[in-house]
Amino acid sequence: MDVEKLAKRLKRKDEKALSELILHFTPLISTIIYNVGHGAMTKEDIEEVTSDVFMTLWNNTDKIQPDKLKGYLCCIAKTRAINKLSTLRSGILDIDDYDPEDDFSLVEHSELKELHHTLRQIIDTLENPDREILLRYYYYYQSTTKIADVLQMNQETVKSKLKRTRQKIKSILIERGYGR
Amino acid sequence: MTDLRDIFDDFEEDFALDERTIVEDLGIAPRVIEQRVLNDIHSQRSRHKKHHYLTTFLIAAAISAALVGTTVIAGQLFKPDFNGKFDGDVSALVVHEPQNFFFEPLNDNLEAYFGGIVGDEDTAVASVLLTKKDNTPFLTDEDGILQPVGTLMEDLTETEIWKEPSDYNFLASLRDLKEPTGLDYEYVFYTKNSEHVVMSESCTAVDVRLNEDRTEMTMYINVNVTNGETQGGAASLSFDHFFAYETVGLLAAYQDAGEQSQQQAESLCDRKGIDLHKNCRWVYEDGQYCLYYIERIRYDLPFDMSFTMNYRTENPLKTIFSAAAAPTLLRENNNAMMMLTPFQLTLSAQQLLNAEQITSRIKDYCLTHHCSEEVTQDLLFRATQDSFPETYTLSAIQQEWKGTACHVIDSARSFITMKDGRVYYLVLADCTTNCFPKGNEHLDVEDSLTFFYSDVPIEKPQQSDMLEEIQKTSVLSLREVSKVCINGHLLYQHSAEDTSTVPL
Numbered sequence: 021m022d023v024e025k026l027a028k029r030l031k032r033k034d035e036k037a038l039s040e041l042i043l044h045f046t047p048l049i050s051t052i053i054y055n056v057g058h059g060a061m062t063k064e065d066i067e068e069v070t071s072d073v074f075m076t077l078w079n080n081t082d083k084i085q086p087d088k089l090k091g092y093l094c095c096i097a098k099t100r101a102i103n104k105l106s107t108l109r110s111g112i113l114d115i116d117d118y119d120p121e122d123d124f125s126l127v128e129h130s131e132l133k134e135l136h137h138t139l140r141q142i143i144d145t146l147e148n149p150d151r152e153i154l155l156r157y158y159y160y161y162q163s164t165t166k167i168a169d170v171l172q173m174n175q176e177t178v179k180s181k182l183k184r185t186r187q188k189i190k191s192i193l194i195e196r197g198y199g200r
Numbered sequence: 201m202t203d204l205r206d207i208f209d210d211f212e213e214d215f216a217l218d219e220r221t222i223v224e225d226l227g228i229a230p231r232v233i234e235q236r237v238l239n240d241i242h243s244q245r246s247r248h249k250k251h252h253y254l255t256t257f258l259i260a261a262a263i264s265a266a267l268v269g270t271t272v273i274a275g276q277l278f279k280p281d282f283n284g285k286f287d288g289d290v291s292a293l294v295v296h297e298p299q300n301f302f303f304e305p306l307n308d309n310l311e312a313y314f315g316g317i318v319g320d321e322d323t324a325v326a327s328v329l330l331t332k333k334d335n336t337p338f339l340t341d342e343d344g345i346l347q348p349v350g351t352l353m354e355d356l357t358e359t360e361i362w363k364e365p366s367d368y369n370f371l372a373s374l375r376d377l378k379e380p381t382g383l384d385y386e387y388v389f390y391t392k393n394s395e396h397v398v399m400s401e402s403c404t405a406v407d408v409r410l411n412e413d414r415t416e417m418t419m420y421i422n423v424n425v426t427n428g429e430t431q432g433g434a435a436s437l438s439f440d441h442f443f444a445y446e447t448v449g450l451l452a453a454y455q456d457a458g459e460q461s462q463q464q465a466e467s468l469c470d471r472k473g474i475d476l477h478k479n480c481r482w483v484y485e486d487g488q489y490c491l492y493y494i495e496r497i498r499y500d501l502p503f504d505m506s507f508t509m510n511y512r513t514e515n516p517l518k519t520i521f522s523a524a525a526a527p528t529l530l531r532e533n534n535n536a537m538m539m540l541t542p543f544q545l546t547l548s549a550q551q552l553l554n555a556e557q558i559t560s561r562i563k564d565y566c567l568t569h570h571c572s573e574e575v576t577q578d579l580l581f582r583a584t585q586d587s588f589p590e591t592y593t594l595s596a597i598q599q600e601w602k603g604t605a606c607h608v609i610d611s612a613r614s615f616i617t618m619k620d621g622r623v624y625y626l627v628l629a630d631c632t633t634n635c636f637p638k639g640n641e642h643l644d645v646e647d648s649l650t651f652f653y654s655d656v657p658i659e660k661p662q663q664s665d666m667l668e669e670i671q672k673t674s675v676l677s678l679r680e681v682s683k684v685c686i687n688g689h690l691l692y693q694h695s696a697e698d699t700s701t702v703p704l
Contacts, residue, residue, distance in 0.1 A: 046233045075241070158204055
């Protein structure tokens with residue numbers, strides 16, 4: 021499937037393109053919503069938020085960059101899921117995964133775009149499985165239990181690798197002038 | 201606290217991981233989602249057709265100047281000209297992004313482009329461009345309505361001000377057209393607590409203009425905003441035909457539309473045997489209120505149209521800064537402030553010097569610059585002289601200004617960064633400096649600079665048409681502004697607390 025072509029058609033308000041994108045991306049988007057919910061959302065909730073994600077996409081076709089459609093959808097999915105969670109008055113993180121030292125208050129929010137660019141560069145230099153663990157945990161909201169299961173690792177190993185990667189990213193960012 | 205997850209949540213990047221190991225089997229059928237979304241889209245359209253509207257949106261902010269020049273809403277498919285639509289308080293004007301616009305031609309041969317809405321506290325004007333799908337003209341000479349009425353023109357040449365009509369203006373007033381034409385419309389205001397208040401008399405006029413080859417018809421739909429408590433509204437219009445007015449010729453032009461002008465217009469029409477109310481229309485044009493003689497024409501144009509215009513009357517972004525924050529930009533002074541609007545940025549400052557300070561400053565300055573002026577005063581905004589030795593000019597004061605003040609701005613280091621990374625450079629558009637000597641002891645200086653936004657750094661545009669071009673091309677959404685730098689100094693930075701968790 022050529023997602024970029026579909027995205028271009030979507031920008032022209034082509035409903036068929038939207039249908040094809042829904043069929044293609046629903047499994048991924050609903051999984052991200054499920055992961056963000058950590059079990060707090062029912063199937064109906066997930067269906068509702070998934071639909072909402074695609075409606076949001078449809079109503080904001082002017083904002084679509086065809087080469088970044090998947091990332092844009094994931095981003096909408098996460099924020100919509102977080103919003104839904106807040107209405108359900110539920111927590112986001114498993115207590116097992118909560119790390120009070122995960123403080124990345126290195127930048128003002130307004131500098132996030134610049135930071136994203138830098139972070140992307142850093143992520144691309146990471147070796148697997150560190151890179152994969154990081155992305156699964158932070159980008160796809162998988163729990164450390166699930167990551168350990170998929171990668172056939174001990175959960176504690178996943179957690180320690182995650183912590184080391186986080187520290188590494190933080191120190192590189194500070195070297196590059198972010199933070200206090 | 202920001203954690204790494206917060207940063208990833210806004211990441212719009214695609215990482216090449218094997219999705220098969222990420223996707224969970226949740227029993228959610230894509231076809232169900234597809235059907236649900238398509239139903240939502242269709243019911244959204246249906247709601248539009250039934251003239252019920254949802255509140256969403258929007259940016260709002262102040263507009264620059266008195267909209268004497270053409271203003272443009274960013275990111276749209278055509279550039280509406282709101283010239284002359286407003287003459288009130290600039291700071292009260294708001295810009296609405298083009299959303300929730302719905303257009304359905306009943307004969308399926310029209311294309312429509314929404315140009316956005318600009319409004320002030322009293323009036324909002326929506327702009328729509330119509331074209332025919334086959335790109336043929338809306339009107340042809342065979343229609344017989346574009347030929348001037350010769351005998352009438354001869355009569356009118358006796359009036360004080362006269363010019364040939366340079367284009368084909370059609371003015372349609374809803375007040376006149378509501379009955380018995382096919383026009384039907386509804387306007388709904390939203391109050392602060394989201395209650396709807398139907399104000400069906402609020403659509404006051406539709407100005408319809410054709411371009412020179414008559415293939416593009418621009419409609420400006422005026423809506424009265426009469427309730428200060430309202431937060432916005434939704435309008436829907438359904439046409440099947442309307443009576444337009446061909447502007448046959450200009451009768452007179454006045455500086456204002458006050459009572460005296462009205463009386464003069466009435467007197468003029470009496471002398472010419474013209475009915476002011478039936479045969480004339482006022483048009484604000486080139487800074488003047490012009491009285492046109494018009495001919496009424498039936499015009500078939502069947503379509504349904506609706507739009508929402510929810511007000512979020514945000515004030516312009518204002519921030520106070522000090523010489524400590526921007527030492528090469530300005531001297532110590534009072535009330536140094538930056539004000540950002542969608543169309544321009546303004547710096548303003550005041551300075552009150554007593555005799556001792558003036559003397560001290562003159563001595564300091566003359567020691568540095570070997571000047572022999574009796575009294576010398578720096579401008580409040582300036583770059584370092586080292587950066588611009590060839591262009592920096594001083595103004596001398598005795599009791600009044602002498603010479604021409606010259607502000608120097610480094611355009612390459614003066615810019616606005618948007619949250620999405622776009623950069624708009626600031627181009628000096630205008631500066632005013634006023635000195636108010638108070639007796640022999642005090643000197644009150646007021647200084648302000650106006651900047652336009654440009655996609656490229658431009659040091660000092662000399663031609664007014666260049667400035668106009670810059671002004672046309674860039675309009676900022678204040679909600680998207682990340683930071684403002686002038687001469688490399690950070691004067692404004694968006695506060696993280698204001699940021700929505702929703703990335704749209």
